[in-house]
């Protein structure tokens with residue numbers, strides 16, 4: 001199934017030069033699949049209990065997010081109009097997203113290699129996991145699921161400066177020369193898109209999807225046990241990412257306008273002879 005995922009993503013984006021293992025399948029059948037056909041290829045079958053998990057997560061997170069969520073996220077949630085009762089149909093949601101901002105959704109079954117992931121972003125295709133967490137992972141799951149990807153990520157894409165930033169990261173990744181450079185981009189993505197905090201008139205608010213979609217991560221992020229620091233590219237370059245633990249060091253941007261200067265700095269370095277690390 002993982003191979004099908006990578007295969008679908010590459011073809012959905014119209015990529016041809018990505019070196020990724022692909023299954024031996026008839027190429028012509030996979031190049032123009034609708035998301036519905038992909039769902040069949042990826043064997044997506046949700047049960048009532050999966051929809052119940054989505055509904056319960058949605059209601060519980062929203063109760064908290066009205067107090068701690070970024071205005072940008074909350075506005076996006078209204079614009080995108082996610083279904084609160086059941087796991088959204090990704091085909092229809094992708095179409096809605098395309099109308100709102102020109103991005104689309106690419107269904108995947110799990111983690112993608114960083115290079116492939118960023119290349120999807122470079123062509124404005126957001127890779128979206130299709131599985132949903134188990135009830136035992138209600139407050140926290142180390143691996144992304146459809147709740148994290150849809151509820152956590154998608155509403156932010158209505159925000160012009162945010163989605164431009166993500167697109168820029170994708171484009172920078174396409175021109176990188178080494179794994180080390182790709183590693184830095186992944187760290188920047190982690191501390192912004194996944195776990196970013198922003199200063200707003202009401203105080204520090206969460207906008208990163210890992211925080212938006214997780215009760216445990218949000219509680220830690222806003223607690224005295226988390227070190228909340230001003231965004232610092234050089235410091236982030238030195239920091240390791242822990243995928244399977246609650247985040248105890250996070251970075252705060254002053255506003256979403258700051259994202260443009262972060263991507264400009266990254267671009268300057270990737271075009272020049274020196275790199276940050």
Ligand SMILES: [Fe+2]
Pocket residue numbers: 144148149153194209210
């Ligand atoms: Fe994510």
